[in-house]
Amino acid sequence: MTATYQRIVLASRPKGAVVPENFRLETVPVPELKDGEVLIRNHYLSLDPYMRGRMEDAKSYAAPQAIGETMIGGTVGEIVATKNPKFAVGDKVVGMAGWSEMGVSDGVALRKVDTTHVPLSAYLGSVGMPGMTAWYGLTQIMQPKAGETIVVSAASGAVGSVVGQLAKQRGCRAVGIAGGADKCAYVVNELGFDACIDYKAGNLKADLAAATPNGIDAVFENVGGEIFDAALERMNPFGRIALCGMIAGYDGQPTVINNARVFLTMRLTMRGFIVSEHPELWPQGLGELGTLVATGKLKFRESVAPGIAAAPEAFIGLLKGKNFGKQLVKLA
Secondary structure: OOOEEEEEEEOOOOOOOOOHHHEEEEEEEOOOOOOOOEEEEEEEEEOOOHHHHHOOOOOOOOOOOOOOOEOOOOEEEEEEEEOOOOOOOOOEEEEOOOOEOEEEEOOOOOEEOOOOOOOHHHHHOOOOHHHHHHHHHHHHHHOOOOOOEEEEEOOOOOOHHHHHHHHHHOOOEEEEEEOOHHHHHHHHHOOOOOEEEEHHHOOHHHHHHHHOOOOEEEEEEOOOHHHHHHHHOOEEEEEEEEEOOOHHHOOOOOOOOOOOHHHHHOOOEEEEOOHHHOHHHHHHHHHHHHHHHHOOOOOOOEEEEEOHHHHHHHHHHHHOOOOOOEEEEEOO
């Protein structure tokens, strides 16, 4: 076994847009295991928009990412050494080892996974935190009924793509919003949405109105800004909004809601949520998602960056919408 491994730490907090200099690549020794610990060789790292918020030293739902420490992040990998009787060498596991080729865990937040019918990487996407985020927002907040129209922003991404497919399976009209004709074609032709609006085409409001002739009953919001405003204008009475992300403001721009009056006139409900705060529902959600992926009824796409050193540029690209589907870094 190698004596060292590489990791990426937060070198400085971003001032505006994230830049490569905010990160630092380090080579560190493999630690000795204590009783109860396992050593994991990470195969994939998940890159997700929430990481941008953690880079700020600001009050939020979680503590800020510490300077000089391994960047936070979900990982899947294989146990290569163990002093924990619950885990054996060769076990495939999902955890939070961060931007690192290897990780040590006491096993508390580690989950064994079966790769017989579900690819290992999918446990960071459709059968992982992004999939659960989609499942929770749709089933617990949007609560769509058959025949209703739901709208999903960032529809080709790891979360949005799952929302739309789950909504279709529940008998809804699913309308996505994405950036670029290729992403919209994928959302409709591969994922099965009824329509997808290319916000880069310059006709956002008119195109969204044409795609939602009966209005919008529920929204899964990942972006904010003008995209959210456009959806709000189409909301039906008693519409529900699951507020998952506001990526339009992740570089410090204000994400103003310009037509807040519609919350009153249409009697809307909006709820923000953090999916990790609802562990009691994960078995149910992951059970449904795993079955759908294993049987080919839930499709997904991945963008994979090669090697730990590629993580910063891949993350910056993710924040700019350059990824297509779930953004991963292949570590092994």
